[in-house]
Amino acid sequence: MSVRTLTINNIPVAVEEGKTILEAAKEADIHIPTLCHLDGVSDVGACRLCLVEVENINKLLPACVTQVTEEMVVHTNTPKLQEYRRMAVELIFAEGNHVCAICVANGNCELQDAAIQVGMDHTRFPYRFPERGVDVSHPQFGIDHNRCILCTRCVRVCDEIEGAHVWDVAQRGENCYIASGLSQPWGEVDACTSCGKCVDACPTGAIFRQGTTSAEKERDRAKLEFVVNARSKQEWTR
Amino acid sequence: MNNQKLTMKKIKFATVWLAGCSGCHMSFLDMDEWLIELANYIDVVYSPVGCDLKEYPVGVDVCLVEGGVANQDNLELIREVRAKTKTLISFGDCAVTANVPGMRNMLGGAEPVLKRSYLELGDVTPQLPNEPGIVPELLDRVLPVHEVVSVDIFMPGCPPDAARIRATIEPLLKGEQPKMEGRAMIKFG
Ligand code: SF4
Ligand code: SF4
Ligand code: FES
Numbered sequence: 001m002s003v004r005t006l007t008i009n010n011i012p013v014a015v016e017e018g019k020t021i022l023e024a025a026k027e028a029d030i031h032i033p034t035l036c037h038l039d040g041v042s043d044v045g046a047c048r049l050c051l052v053e054v055e056n057i058n059k060l061l062p063a064c065v066t067q068v069t070e071e072m073v074v075h076t077n078t079p080k081l082q083e084y085r086r087m088a089v090e091l092i093f094a095e096g097n098h099v100c101a102i103c104v105a106n107g108n109c110e111l112q113d114a115a116i117q118v119g120m121d122h123t124r125f126p127y128r129f130p131e132r133g134v135d136v137s138h139p140q141f142g143i144d145h146n147r148c149i150l151c152t153r154c155v156r157v158c159d160e161i162e163g164a165h166v167w168d169v170a171q172r173g174e175n176c177y178i179a180s181g182l183s184q185p186w187g188e189v190d191a192c193t194s195c196g197k198c199v200d201a202c203p204t205g206a207i208f209r210q211g212t213t214s215a216e217k218e219r220d221r222a223k224l225e226f227v228v229n230a231r232s233k234q235e236w237t238r
Numbered sequence: 239m240n241n242q243k244l245t246m247k248k249i250k251f252a253t254v255w256l257a258g259c260s261g262c263h264m265s266f267l268d269m270d271e272w273l274i275e276l277a278n279y280i281d282v283v284y285s286p287v288g289c290d291l292k293e294y295p296v297g298v299d300v301c302l303v304e305g306g307v308a309n310q311d312n313l314e315l316i317r318e319v320r321a322k323t324k325t326l327i328s329f330g331d332c333a334v335t336a337n338v339p340g341m342r343n344m345l346g347g348a349e350p351v352l353k354r355s356y357l358e359l360g361d362v363t364p365q366l367p368n369e370p371g372i373v374p375e376l377l378d379r380v381l382p383v384h385e386v387v388s389v390d391i392f393m394p395g396c397p398p399d400a401a402r403i404r405a406t407i408e409p410l411l412k413g414e415q416p417k418m419e420g421r422a423m424i425k426f427g
Contacts, residue, residue, distance in 0.1 A: 093335075100427025101331055101338060101396035112426055121392040121418045122334050126385060129343035215427075 006072040021063035021074055022050055032076050033085060033117050035092075035110060036151035037064045038201055040228030041160045046151050048088045049114060052076045060084065082118070089114050090123035095174075097129060097146035098204075104217040105205030111149060130174070137187030140194055141209055145177055148206040154178060154198035161227055166192045178206075200224055249299045249411060251280035253288065253329070254319055256312040257339040257380055258305030262330035263287050265397035266302070269404055279411045296322045300410055302329040302393075306336040307381045311374035320387035325410065329403075331396040331426060333383045338396075340380040348376035392418060394426045 002017045008030050015024045020043070025032050035047040045065040052063045055073035060081070063074075075081070092111065100106050114120075132145040155167040155178065166189050170179035181189035198207050200219045208217055226238040255263060267287060269276070282288040283295050294315070301323045307313055320326060331337040342351045357364045367373050383389055393406050402423060409416045418424060 097341070097344060098335075098426075099337060099341060103427060106427040115426065116421050116424045119419055119424070121394060121424050122328065122382070122384060122389075127336060127340070127343075127382070129340065129379070131344050131346070 004068045004070050004072075006068050006070070006074060008074045009076055015068055017068075019068055021052055021054075021061070021066050021068055021072075024068050025063065025074075025076060030076060032063050033114060034064060035114055035149070035203060036153065038153045038156065038224070040224055041153070041156040041201075044152055044156070047092070047149070049085055049118075051081060051084055051088075053078055053081060086118040086120050087124075089118050089120050090125055092149050093120075093123045094125040094127050095130070096148065097132065099146075102214055103147060103205040104208045104212045104214065105147075106215040108215070108217055108219070109205060110203035128174075132177070135180070135186050136210060137185035138192070138194070138210075139187065141186070141196070141199055141207060143178070143180070143186060143207050144205065146206075147204045148178055149204055150176055150178065151203060152178070153201040153203065154207055157197045157201040157224060161224065162193060162195050162197050164191045164193055164195070167198065197224060197227075246279070248281045249279055250283050250295070250297060252282070252284040252294065252298045252301040252319070252323070253286065254284070254294075254301060254303050254305075254315060255286045256303065256305030256316065256333070256383075257308035258330060258332040259338075260286075260304070262302075262304040262332075262395075262397040265330075265395075265400055266403055268400040270400070272400075272404055276407070276411075294318050294322060298323040300325045300327065300407070302327050303333050303383055303389075304329045305332045306339045307377065307383060307386050308339055309374040309376050313377065313386065316383060316387055325390045326383075326387070327391040327393055327406065328383045328389045329393055330398055331394055334392050334394045335426070336380045336382045340382075343379045347378045352376065391416065394424060396427050398425070 003014050004017050005012065005014045006024065008025050008028055011028050013024050013028045015027055022032055022037065033049045035049045037043055037050065043064040045062040048062060050063040051060040053075040054061055100112065134142065134144045136142040152169060155169065158167050159165040166180050168179050170177055170183055180186040199209055200221055200223055205217055229235045253263065263286060283298060284291055301319055303319065303326060307316055328334045332339055345351050352366055356366050395402060405423065406416045
């Protein structure tokens with residue numbers, strides 16, 4: 001196994017070749033904000049919250065999908081990054097319809113947490129108020145596209161952990177949405193095993209259990225971690 | 239100590255209520271006995287819960303604005319408030335994000351909203367409200383306050399709880415700025 005040495009915020013770090021900057025930072029106890037990253041599934045670089053500066057590279061790089069290289073010099077919390085991160089979170093709020101007061105995830109939402117982390121007390125971008133739908137055709141769950149931030153965590157847990165591949169990303173740009181099956185109502189997708197992994201993975205209130213009302217959503221993230229560890233490390237109890 | 243307070247120049251303080259449910263004002267009243275302490279420092283010159291004056295005066299030091307900007311009256315008042323106020327605070331989610339009143343924006347414009355509410359859902363004598371000069375016209379979109387006028391301090395929350403309102407106002411009484419940072423001061427919903 002070959003090792004790569006680099007510095008993150010002037011701290012020397014040595015990690016295995018092939019690791020990402022995010023993983024290297026974690027080993028050095030350096031916190032980088034993330035939103036689309038979810039332990040146990042692949043990374044896609046969708047949210048841009050984990051952007052970092054690397055010396056001698058003149059663009060910002062997403063830490064979750066950038067592999068470390070020898071003698072890389074990484075900065076994770078410069079004023080420029082703080083500004084871009086805040087803008088990324090503001091854009092996410094302005095893009096959808098995030099009415100926190102009446103959301104199942106109010107108080108237990110990773111997007112709200114991100115706002116606090118980046119110091120966002122309002123968004124400087126005009127709200128778009130897009131027209132989006134809600135699908136409650138599934139007997140147990142529902143998806144409210146108004147609150148979806150297109151992180152694709154649901155797509156990845158369903159495909160990579162459950163192996164059902166119910167979800168995909170349809171359309172592009174402002175029309176982008178998370179589609180079930182062949183863009184059918186969720187309740188008509190036979191592939192869905194009703195395992196609930198997407199409910200646990202969703203960082204916002206977009207995917208929820210029916211019957212949950214404001215501020216009632218609970219997610220069992222430990223369940224996802226358990227399933228992943230069970231398979232990869234043969235740990236069968238929790 | 240009280241004598242000193244009483245001789246101090248009091249801050250001219252106002253609150254206004256635009257398109258919101260008045261919950262933020264109720265939360266303000268939730269500061270309970272601290273309101274009595276607060277009264278030593280402020281002159282309430284305009285407020286639906288603290289003053290009978292009908293005209294927004296000039297030279298206001300601090301104003302809490304509850305609610306989004308939804309109709310012609312809101313628009314005129316917020317412009318007047320901005321022109322006559324030193325520190326304007328967006329007070330609560332409706333002011334900061336348009337929040338629940340803003341959900342009508344997804345229907346696209348004032349007309350479909352009025353038709354839906356007053357014609358399609360009107361059980362008896364369905365008709366559109368029309369009383370020019372008395373019933374203010376709806377704007378096409380409900381806007382957060384800072385999309386209309388500049389805002390100095392943002393206090394999100396639906397409603398912000400009494401502790402956060404106090405933590406925001408208290409520094410201003412001493413001529414200091416509150417730090418709107420961290421979980422204690424930033425809370426949407
Ligand atoms: S309940 Fe399970 S199988 Fe169904 S969509 Fe969610 S993750 Fe996929
Ligand atoms: S539904 Fe939830 S998990 Fe899926 S993309 Fe949207 S926000 Fe992410
Ligand atoms: S966590 Fe890296 S882009 Fe979202």
